[in-house]
Amino acid sequence: MAGSLTLALRTAQSGLLTNQEALNSVANNIANVNTPGYSRKVVNLQQNVVGGIGSGVEVAGITRKVDEGLLKSLRIESSTLNAFDARDPYYARLQDLFGTPEDNTSLSHIVAEFNNSVETLALNPANTLEQSEVMRKGEDVAMTLNNLSDSIQELRLQTDADIAQATVRITSLLDNIGTLNNELISGSAINVDVSDLRDSRDLAIDELSTLIDIRYYSRSDGDVVIFTESGRTLLDNTGATLNHPQSSAISATSSHSEGNISGIYVGATTTANDITNDIRDGKLKGLIDMRDSILPGLQSQLDEMAAQLSASVNLAHNSGAPHPGLQTATGTRTFIDGANQSIEFDGTSDTTIALMDSIGNQTATTTVRTLLGGNSGTIDTVASSMQTWLRNNGATGATVAVNADGKFAINMNTTTVNMVMRDETATADGSTAANATIKFDSNSAVPGVFEETVSGFSNFFGLNDFYVNNQGDEIHDTGILSSTYTLGSNTTLSFYNTVDTPAGAGMGTVNLTAGQTLDQMITAINDASVGVTASKVTDGSGFRLRLAESKGRDMVVTANNTFAADVGLKVAEVRSASTIAVRSDIVSTPGNISRGALQWDANKGAAGEYLMSAGDDTSIQALARALTATTQFDQAGGLTALNVNFTTYTTSIISFNSSAANNNQTGLDYQTSLTNSLQAKSDNFRGVNLDEEMTQLMIFEQAYGAAARIIASVQKMFDALEAVI
Template sequence: MSLNLALSSALSGLQTNQKGLDLVSRNIANVNTVGYTKKIFNQESRVLSGTGAGVQVTEVTRRVDFGLIEELNRETAKLEELSVRSDYYDRMQDLFGTPADNSSIAHIMAELVEEVETLALEPDKTEQHLATVQRAEDAARKLNSMGTRLQQLRLDADQEIERTVDQANGLLHDIQTLNEEIAYALATGRDGTDLIDQRDVAVQQLTSLMNVTTFTRGSGELTVYTEGGSILVDREVKELNHTALSDMSPWQTKGGRDIQGITLNGADITDDITEGKLSALIDMRDSVLTDYQAQIDELTRGLADTVNQVNNRGTSYPNLANEYVGTRTFLDTTAQEITLDASHDTVIGLFDADGTQVDSTTLKTILGSPGPHTLEDVRADLATWLAGAGGGALASPSVTFTDGKLDIKLNSNDYGLSFKDVKTVDPGDPATWVHEDATISFNADGDGASTTDSTHQGFASFLGLNDVYTAPRADWAWDSGVKSAGWRPFVGGDLVFSDNDPAGGLNRGTLTIAGTDTLQDIADKINDDPGLSSFLEAEVVREGEGVRLRVKHREGYDMAVTQSGAGTDVMTALGLGVSSAGLSNDIAIKDEISANPSLISRGSMLYNADTGEYTLSAGDNSTANAMAEALRGTQAFDSAGRLPATTRSLIDHATLTLSLNAREASTNETRTDYQTGLVDTLNRKHAEISAVNMDEELAQLIIFEQSYAASAKVIATTAEMFDVLNSIV
């Protein structure tokens, strides 16, 4: 019996050492295999009926530190996130540059200011008119480029999200396939450690894409959940879904449901993804890039408003302006009204080629009173005056509203028209009048006399008659100011929505706002109202550290939002106005000025007390000086993107955006360098524990080789003893 036991024990040793040699061979063969972990040969004494009966292999295990693997996965996900951000910040840096770069928007704006200052010195030189307009056009094109590139980056991020979601789905299917193979191996007593290695690699890759949680069942199968608890893998795969857009515009946001979220079983789980590559791409598409778009749009608004306001105060003489096409679109000129303030008026002058006055009047004179007057009355009275100006000097002047915009044509190359707002210190003595913008009170919804919905500075500026910058788009969207998510107006009132849709018109719909309504409450009220939602859609769009209310016309018609009655406290509290979103993408030089740069304003009408008439001078540089001063001076900028409301010059505001981008890029680069070092350290620690060590394996090889030989020797010796025993018997 003892010889049989010895033979059995030796045979078990032979078999066990053979398995050990196989395992060492496997470890050595996979020394460079990514994700492969060192396999440990676990053996124990075999006992039969209380008596030792050799040795047996219990199981093959992996030498791993599970806590270290989890930490490595988390930090790798952070590194992937930072790497994605680095890529996009690098591309933004190429776009924005630094303030000192010749191609940066700050430098281009500085060049524009310099050209305007030169224009003030040389107001009569045609080549300087061309150079000034060219610099203004350079600024517009740079802003166009920045806006377009930002939207291209958003589109790239959205399309990369789609590809990454497909990659994640592929990994989920890999995990499920490996789950099935691992469960089968464990159920049949086979070694499944190599399969578990492969599954760990898939989990690490999945974790680098998005944050997930996992749980291992007793069968060896791995269940995968989203951070919010939704099942991704549990004996079957639940696929993620995202369809990218083919084109991206500043108006398109996830908050406005223009961009599809990442869905699982039809439910949006985008907010559950807070780590990994997908998190960075989502943040770039919906936060970082949209914030920079908002900042560039606010800069564009400041540039356009500043240049247009000043240019509308002046004249382009000796180049006669014989046609004015307004840029403001009016919804109903027969009902909408304006009123001039009591202490100001607008001088209207008709001049010949020598700059000599042919005729002049004031707006209050031809209207008969400060107002209110409908826009149609203003048009008709201005047309009547032009027809009789200078004793009928103009053969066929016309004043019309074309697509809601005022269009004044003298239909003569011999005369020019000019406007000048003045403060009438002594209404009867033009010599005392001071050049100063008139205040225009505008009743946008035509809801009754003495109702002011908004005020505007300058008659020509209000109409946009002599704008330099324009944007060929409708006022179809209105935004509130940036507010906190829980902000409330604490004043109530009725908002009135009007449009120029042939099926609509003024006072098309009304919404009652309560003082306790949040922006989301207001958006929900609009969307839930059958009448309003038939032509409007409202959304709450995140921006910077807050949110905006955005109301859009479904059909893209021009729209006005006013407050019912005489007050504007709700409108003021909301900060509701025509949206600037995408303005940088659309801004352009007005066609008339682009075609004839000499139409840019340099001077203005001058009153001659001796003759009692106005005159124009080719050497007058008053408007050019005023424009240079305005461009150099400070102005108020609203909160936009990641920049707070501030007062500074256009150049400084442009520099602030560039500096912010450079600072964020530098910070991200520093964090990426640190994270790279951290992940490298964790990888080294993981390798020290789990990677195959050739010295260890060769030492084990010798041990198993010797053990194998010893077991074989025991078997041979036992066989000889059996032979001796047989010969005795």
């Protein structure tokens, strides 16, 4: 009898303790009904059997109500959402910077104002106020391009700082998840409830998925292994340490591919541990895209605009001169070896050099072909023959030479005569004015092979440029190449700089093999160790091959075939927008703007003479036409090649980037809706339902009360038994 009563007492006691634990779980559910990340806990009961006889009830375990498949999908979509979201504030700032084409501060409006000022000056070329206005409006264009470029690089620097912060947070989360893994394993081993630890770990994984694309799986002991979508392990027993050395400054030439922006490293700071290009989603992906693709693409568009604007304006400006001519002229082209680099006039074209008095009348004239004794000559020969002629014709102290900076410099050193140049179709005096075609042999390696063809003699040297920049020739870029580009034929590249000139052995050569991919070509150039760093720079949907002189010296790159022309290899336009400026002497003296051009009057003198007229508008009209004429713009930053005028191109830049911002917003809106929908489903499944919990509370409360009554009844029976004894 006592044994049966004891068993009944223990059975009732198990019911009391089990329902007490169940009530505690219900109370915990109710208390955390609004706690983020909390999942409803379910108490699983099972019959306790001892020796084949039922002996009450026990808690088999406490499980979480979580749909793991839904949770994985939610984390994947959340990662995509945060990539869009990371880009959104930067797009908003870009929209503020560029505005709309109708804004008075927009680039397109400022370019249009520059054109208006030029057209106004053309009506009265001698008007000093209008000359100053052209200078000022030209400066406005340059400064706007400078400021936009600076702002883009500042945004890139900010994204780089955000990337560094994100890597610190990822490392912290991985460390936290690793700690929770260890606690889960320890708790599970001694049958301690670890469901709340799993909730804490889920919260950390949720946040981690917003920062970087992750995939994961759980082992049988309860710990979780985390890796990126590309397969890089982030957590396996211990969490990896992510680090990104933040940049202190970023310029238009800075890129991760070139190595002047640090990577995102898992563990030691080595190339093998750089996962920057492996990250496919999350906030980090959005920031990387903005820093390495979107913002550089916009910079590329601005550089293309600045380069073409400079080229068109300078070609027109070099066709004329201020009245009555030039006293000094320093070119903008850099020569690394004037004794061996040479030019050749194409066809019958020639360039007249005339000396004018203070009112614009001719005092002496010759042509470049006449000075050279033919259609070609080295740069040094051009300089020495010009200097001799100037000194023999009234400018006795004139100097013409390639200066220490490698620029072709002319100084009359007298105020009695002024120099003017005019390209013509032939050598004879008074031949039709037309830009001469100048072919440039930059290395003299193969006689008769020219690496570049330029329109205009003065324009070739940059002797009378309106726009200048302070960038060197140390960086060369190709045009945009597709990701599937392969080299068409065997090619030998030769490299020269200001030290290793064409007169000597040069820097070295690199042999490239037909069929090589862009990456293989880069490896071949870098492995050759010729003092050139090759890299692949993202531009829009394609890539540019970039060649940089390792010590920052001016460089010449030539090929033994048509490779350079085929891929558009030339001195890089990168930095054009950030460095463009109106020539300093024009800023200080707007009267130095070219308005007129050298004219031929067949009725002057015995057989005709050249003259410069103060009221001539030939050059300024050419400049006005250049600003409104269609110009061929190359593909840049995702913007397709266009043949439009400058105002239209600037409008295209604004429209392109406005469209990109709208597309990002559309993606963000869609992804927000999708993620919220999945979040709602997950919350409904895992969340606490108060009505359901109150029902459970009543059930466990009744069971607890019944167990208590059983204990009371058994107690009475024990009392009765004791009284009988």
